[in-house]
Amino acid sequence: MKLNRTEITRAAEGLALPFTICIVWYVVTARHLVMPDFLPSPGDVLAAFRELLGNGAFAYNLRISVLRVLKGFLIGSGAGYLLGVILGMSKLLEKMITPLFNAVRQVPLPAWAPLMVLVSHGELSQVLFISIGASYPVVLNTFEGVRSVRAEYLEVAHVYRFDRIKTFLRIFLPASFPSVLTGLRLSMSVSWMAVVAAEIFMSSGGGMGEMMWSGRELSRMDIVFVCIITIALVGFSMTWLMRKLEKTFSFWRITMKQSR
Numbered sequence: 001m002k003l004n005r006t007e008i009t010r011a012a013e014g015l016a017l018p019f020t021i022c023i024v025w026y027v028v029t030a031r032h033l034v035m036p037d038f039l040p041s042p043g044d045v046l047a048a049f050r051e052l053l054g055n056g057a058f059a060y061n062l063r064i065s066v067l068r069v070l071k072g073f074l075i076g077s078g079a080g081y082l083l084g085v086i087l088g089m090s091k092l093l094e095k096m097i098t099p100l101f102n103a104v105r106q107v108p109l110p111a112w113a114p115l116m117v118l119v120s121h122g123e124l125s126q127v128l129f130i131s132i133g134a135s136y137p138v139v140l141n142t143f144e145g146v147r148s149v150r151a152e153y154l155e156v157a158h159v160y161r162f163d164r165i166k167t168f169l170r171i172f173l174p175a176s177f178p179s180v181l182t183g184l185r186l187s188m189s190v191s192w193m194a195v196v197a198a199e200i201f202m203s204s205g206g207g208m209g210e211m212m213w214s215g216r217e218l219s220r221m222d223i224v225f226v227c228i229i230t231i232a233l234v235g236f237s238m239t240w241l242m243r244k245l246e247k248t249f250s251f252w253r254i255t256m257k258q259s260r
Helices: 005-030 041-056 057-089 093-106 109-119 123-147 151-159 165-203 207-215 221-249 249-260
Strands: none
Touching: 005 041, 041 057, 041 221, 057 093, 057 123, 057 165, 057 207, 057 221, 093 165, 109 165, 123 165, 151 165, 165 207, 165 221, 207 221
16 A cells, blocks of 8 residues: 555654654663663663563563453443443433433542452452443443434434334434444543553553553663553554544544535
């Protein structure tokens, strides 16, 4: 696949700042302007990455984190989608549930960590922690998508005497789908950030967060930097994939707008 000039220019602009940061990082560490115990050199970080790759620790912990994210994302987004549909299709339930939901949503995600530890230990507590954060964007975007359905579409469903299931499948599902995709993209991003917090606050069973915290306790800042860079790259890749998925179905969004 050939890249046009616009895409090449955009890629170059996106890489300019990271490249500049790497150059500054190299110069600062090479001239010993900052203590190595605080800021390791790029060479030290690369050596630590090779060490972790060689002994299998990197692949092991990355795999655990990714699997946790997928579990939490699926549970949280699934529950969030269901709640969003319920709130969007029922004004009565919206009035009853929305105030409580909005209040709970204000609680910072790390504040759930002690409760999750009390509810369950180990893997389940971390997955539940991730699923809480993953659910919010899906609930909000699904609700907005369902509520944005035009009244004319609902009148058609009424004329043809659709029941609730048929109305959902024929009207609400396609109309809200683009908004749901946006919610899923945001949910995946939140899930990846939450897994690091879960592995630090509820240290158990490995993961990138636990490996990063262990590196900090051992004063191995090179390992900490390997984890930070990996977390950033994996998070960026997940967001990029979700954006591609969202763009793939953008024709649906355009069709819905043109029909209005």
